[in-house]
Amino acid sequence: MYIIRRFILLITTILLVSIITFGVFQILPGDPVQTMLGTEADPTQIENLRSELGLNRPLYEQYTDWVKGLLTGELGNSIRFSMPVKDLLFDRLPVTMSLAGLTLVIVLLISLPLGMFAARRQNKFSDMSLSTVTQVGMAIPSFWLGMILILYVGLQFSFFKISGYIPWTQSVAGALSTLVLPALTIAIPQIAVNFRYVRTSILEQVQLDYVRTIRSKGMSEQNVMYKHVLKNSMIPILTVFGLIMAEVVAGTIIVEQVFSLPGVGQLLITAISNRDFPLVQGIVMYITVAVVMINFMVDILYSVLDPRIRLR
Amino acid sequence: MKHIQRYMKNINLIIGLLVIVGFLIIMIISFFYTPHDVNSMNIPQKLRSPSSDYLFGTDEFGRDIFSRIMKGTQTAFAVGLLTVFIGTIFGILIGGIAGYVGGWIDEIFMRMMDALMAFPGIILALMLVAVFGPGIVNTAIALGIIAIPAIARITRGGFVQHRDTEYVLAAKLIGVKPYSIMFRHILPNISSQIIVAATVTFATAMLAEAALSYLGLGVQPPNPSWGRMLKDSQAYLVGAPWYTYAPGGAITVLVLGLYMLSNALRDFMDPRSKA
Numbered sequence: 341m342y343i344i345r346r347f348i349l350l351i352t353t354i355l356l357v358s359i360i361t362f363g364v365f366q367i368l369p370g371d372p373v374q375t376m377l378g379t380e381a382d383p384t385q386i387e388n389l390r391s392e393l394g395l396n397r398p399l400y401e402q403y404t405d406w407v408k409g410l411l412t413g414e415l416g417n418s419i420r421f422s423m424p425v426k427d428l429l430f431d432r433l434p435v436t437m438s439l440a441g442l443t444l445v446i447v448l449l450i451s452l453p454l455g456m457f458a459a460r461r462q463n464k465f466s467d468m469s470l471s472t473v474t475q476v477g478m479a480i481p482s483f484w485l486g487m488i489l490i491l492y493v494g495l496q497f498s499f500f501k502i503s504g505y506i507p508w509t510q511s512v513a514g515a516l517s518t519l520v521l522p523a524l525t526i527a528i529p530q531i532a533v534n535f536r537y538v539r540t541s542i543l544e545q546v547q548l549d550y551v552r553t554i555r556s557k558g559m560s561e562q563n564v565m566y567k568h569v570l571k572n573s574m575i576p577i578l579t580v581f582g583l584i585m586a587e588v589v590a591g592t593i594i595v596e597q598v599f600s601l602p603g604v605g606q607l608l609i610t611a612i613s614n615r616d617f618p619l620v621q622g623i624v625m626y627i628t629v630a631v632v633m634i635n636f637m638v639d640i641l642y643s644v645l646d647p648r649i650r651l652r
Numbered sequence: 653m654k655h656i657q658r659y660m661k662n663i664n665l666i667i668g669l670l671v672i673v674g675f676l677i678i679m680i681i682s683f684f685y686t687p688h689d690v691n692s693m694n695i696p697q698k699l700r701s702p703s704s705d706y707l708f709g710t711d712e713f714g715r716d717i718f719s720r721i722m723k724g725t726q727t728a729f730a731v732g733l734l735t736v737f738i739g740t741i742f743g744i745l746i747g748g749i750a751g752y753v754g755g756w757i758d759e760i761f762m763r764m765m766d767a768l769m770a771f772p773g774i775i776l777a778l779m780l781v782a783v784f785g786p787g788i789v790n791t792a793i794a795l796g797i798i799a800i801p802a803i804a805r806i807t808r809g810g811f812v813q814h815r816d817t818e819y820v821l822a823a824k825l826i827g828v829k830p831y832s833i834m835f836r837h838i839l840p841n842i843s844s845q846i847i848v849a850a851t852v853t854f855a856t857a858m859l860a861e862a863a864l865s866y867l868g869l870g871v872q873p874p875n876p877s878w879g880r881m882l883k884d885s886q887a888y889l890v891g892a893p894w895y896t897y898a899p900g901g902a903i904t905v906l907v908l909g910l911y912m913l914s915n916a917l918r919d920f921m922d923p924r925s926k927a
Contacts, residue, residue, distance in 0.1 A: 349766075352763055352767075353763070353766055353767050353770050356763060356764060356766075356767030356770075357767050357770050357771065360767060360768070360771075361779070364779060364780065364783050365783060367783065475908065475911055475912070476904070476908060478911065479855075479859075479903075479904050479905075479907040479908035479911055480900075480903075480904045481859055481862050481863060481866075481879070481882070481900065481903050481904070481907075482863075483862075483863060483866050483882065484862075484882055484896070484899075484900035484903070484904070487882070487885075487886055487889060487896055487900070488896075488900070490889060491889050491890070491893060491896075495889075495890065586772045587772070589772050589775075590772035590773060590774040590775060593774055593775065593778070594774065594863050594866070594867065597866070597867060598886070608775075608778060609778075609867055609869075612778060612781070612782040612869060613868070613869075615782070617782075620779060620782055624771070624775055624776075624778075624779050627772065627775055628770055628771050628772065628775060631770065631771075631772055632770050635770075
């Protein structure tokens with residue numbers, strides 16, 4: 341029942357997201373066809389291109405066509421690049437996915453141990469100072485952090501490339517040399533956020549009755565922590581994972597600019613600067629649907645791991 | 653350990669307030685006075701390192717960075733305040749009606765809010781800016797729209813909690829009009845949660861404005877924007893690192909101050925969260 345309810349919610353959300361993404365561009369001032377052809381274009385030429393792009397048909401037809409395109413992966417042609425949106429997107433996707441993947445790995449590898457450490461030292465000096473440091477981590481704009489990393493790490497060590505991308509297939513070390521710094525840039529604020537969740541989640545578990553029971557039965561503190569508390573406190577952290585995914589995806593958009601990575605983010609910025617609306621719509625829609633789907637899967641996984649959630 | 657925690661909370665409040673009041677004073681001064689003219693170029697003085705004359709150095713056109721940082725507070729506060737204004741007004745209206753009326757209206761309003769929240773924030777901001785075009789007001793409108801769902805959810809939660817209480821029932825029985833019940837009776841009771849959310853919105857709006865301006869899609873020259881300054885400074889990272897410190901530091905300190913203030917407010921206004 342829970343899964344069906346969540347699924348209906350997923351479909352409504354995606355439907356509404358598509359209506360917003362489509363609708364927003366209808367209130368746009370300026371005519372895309374005029375922009376493409378310039379102000380001195382011949383009116384018949386404008387009319388021809390307009391019908392070619394389907395811009396002269398009723399709105400709901402344009403919308404249903406666009407949704408059909410989304411479902412089949414045919415999103416029409418980019419105005420700026422005269423190429424299918426799909427091809428442009430798939431060219432750039434590996435860069436962004438590698439960056440997002442590496443970022444997630446870094447976030448988890450650092451924030452989990454850090455959160456455990458702080459929780460075990462609750463209110464001690466090291467816990468307090470970690471909390472302060474992470475607050476600063478949340479306040480730094482990510483692109484500025486990237487610039488600082490370029491200045492103090494990227495330019496100091498010849499291993500790192502501070503702009504451009506080398507595919508994994510070409511060289512793993514090469515790919516890492518281009519991706520580690522941008523991934524760190526996105527990861528640091530997320531580590532700060534996730535660290536707090538891990539810490540709180542563990543502290544909430546430690547207060548529960550079962551922990552008191554196993555402690556009073558004489559279980560070693562080590563076992564209490566690793567065999568019981570940690571396992572249970574990971575479940576609430578799972579929900580945060582979806583949120584972090586969205587933040588990481590959003591982070592790639594900006595940080596790709598800092599490190600001149602030819603990813604989806606760079607494509608989106610180019611598309612916006614060129615008023616290339618089919619491309620903007622396509623990118624926004626696919627990224628958002630990806631994030632929504634990840635959140636859906638996280639929710640389902642959560643309900644499997646913690647069946648109590650299904651009753652809510 | 654208890655007193656250390658309480659002390660920490662006061663520290664949050666004190667530092668947060670000091671930072672914000674400090675920037676507010678700088679902003680007010682910047683209307684009347686800046687050490688150098690904000691926009692006049694002085695090429696022979698370009699990319700000078702910090703000195704007593706140029707406190708934070710000069711940029712690639714020889715403009716005084718300190719003066720531009722001062723002027724940039726105007727942009728930061730303008731975008732931040734306008735964003736919070738749009739976000740809270742519409743958030744309270746939508747959330748309030750959804751929570752108070754309930755039923756289908758609630759369902760429709762909140763599904764719309766869910767859909768808005770489904771977009772990663774910066775993606776929605778970029779899409780809206782692509783439509784509205786750049787500029788201070790357009791940036792604030794875009795960021796304000798993004799801020800609506802969070803405020804609406806909090807408001808709705810509060811209204812749902814309060815709508816069946818005795819004091820609301822009593823008000824209904826003596827014939828108080830619905831809008832009056834909503835905004836004169838219920839709203840003040842949940843205002844503390846909304847104020848905390850608005851403070852956080854202020855901070856995230858500043859970060860988002862800086863990001864959009866960095867991408868060249870937010871505040872446009874000649875309005876000095878910290879994000880824009882960061883973008884310009886990137887080309888001179890090696891030769892003139894001070895150029896990047898001033899705007900980056902300004903954003904970080906102000907956002908940190910707002911976060912600290914919101915943490916302190918949350919603890920003061922909602923004693924239950926201490927548990």
